[in-house]
Amino acid sequence: MRDQNAILLNALDETSAASAATLQTILQHYFPLEVLPQPYMSESAHANEVVGRIKDSNPAIVFLVSLSASVSEVGRLVAVIRQGLKRIPIIAVIDATEPRDVFELLKAGAADFLTTPLRSSDVLPRTWRVMNSGPDETKSPRSSTNIDFQQLIGRSAEFITQVKRIPLLAKCDVNILLTGETGTGKEVYARAIHYRSPRASKPFLPVNCGAIPFELVENELFGHERGAYTNAQTFQAGLIEEANGGTLFLDEIDCLPVLSQVKLLRFLQEKEYKPLGSTRPRRADVRIIAASNLDLQEAVGNGKLRQDLFYRLNTISLTLPPLRERRECL
Secondary structure, X not given: OOXXXXXXXXOOOHHHHHHHHHHHHHHOOOOOEEEEEOOOOOOHHHHHHHHHHHHHHOOOEEEEEOOOOOHHHHHHHHHHHHHHOOOOOEEEEEOOOOHHXXXXXXXXXXXXXXXXXXXXXXXXXXXXXXXXXXXXXXXXXXXXXXXXXXXXXXXXXXXXXXXXXXXXXXXXXOXXXXXXXXXXXXXXXXXXXXXXXXXXXXXXXXEEHHHOOHHHHHHHHHEEOOOOOOOOOOOEEOHHHHOOOOEEXXXXXHHOOHHXXXXXXXXXXXXXXXXXXXXXXXXXXXXXXXXXXXXXXXXXXXXXXXXXXXXXXXXXXXXXOOHHHOHHHO
């Protein structure tokens, strides 16, 4: 990547400067970074000047670091930059925010977004994926894309609103949480997101966590080494390894045992896991789409779901309307 360069637009506040420095440290070995001051929304001349300098540099990607501004303000700035830079992808670096605000940021033209704390295990694969897919690529090369969308049949306003969000969800490579009553089509939505994403050529693996016996959950997710337990005669890959490069759909996520939740959380944070009986960590690049028919805030409150795991999964959430509210779809 050293033959390509990147632009880092840095806000002038202290928090953004610290995150910009972290981002520089992560990316500096992969391509040259040019740091520019972030344009002020109130000064169109300044914004035009910065856009002009970006055009002259012709970077492969632009990082917009702005942690003190609201997501709506960042979205407006992304839209201004996007008007002058049609083909250069923009990744916004923002503070943790409500999932509903993220849709506005993506609609404004951001290719993806990152939240603090920044980790190389998260920053690097998402940067490469955005650069390889291009700024506006939300269509899958797979012919199954149309098939998956044909399965999303409905006419209610709420249903159509949620379907229209799928391309936005697909293009950013973050974990997604789907909630809704049984029968609302959570797996169909998850498939549609996968097959509209840059991961479409890789596996989509669905698993119902509630259908796996407690004692076998870790073995199913992480696999095992030969001799890990009695009758483990050979190595067995887990679902995470089998889904490498693609998407793992975890339905009934609230049914995972607490210890398994801890290990899944570590994987989400570090992209590392250990098969049973192994002393060496393995790495995997997997997008997690989790789903539940429960109120997960309530599940956190009663101790059924870890709060930190819920936080990690709830980067973007989508609540599917119940069928009783979509009678015109039946």
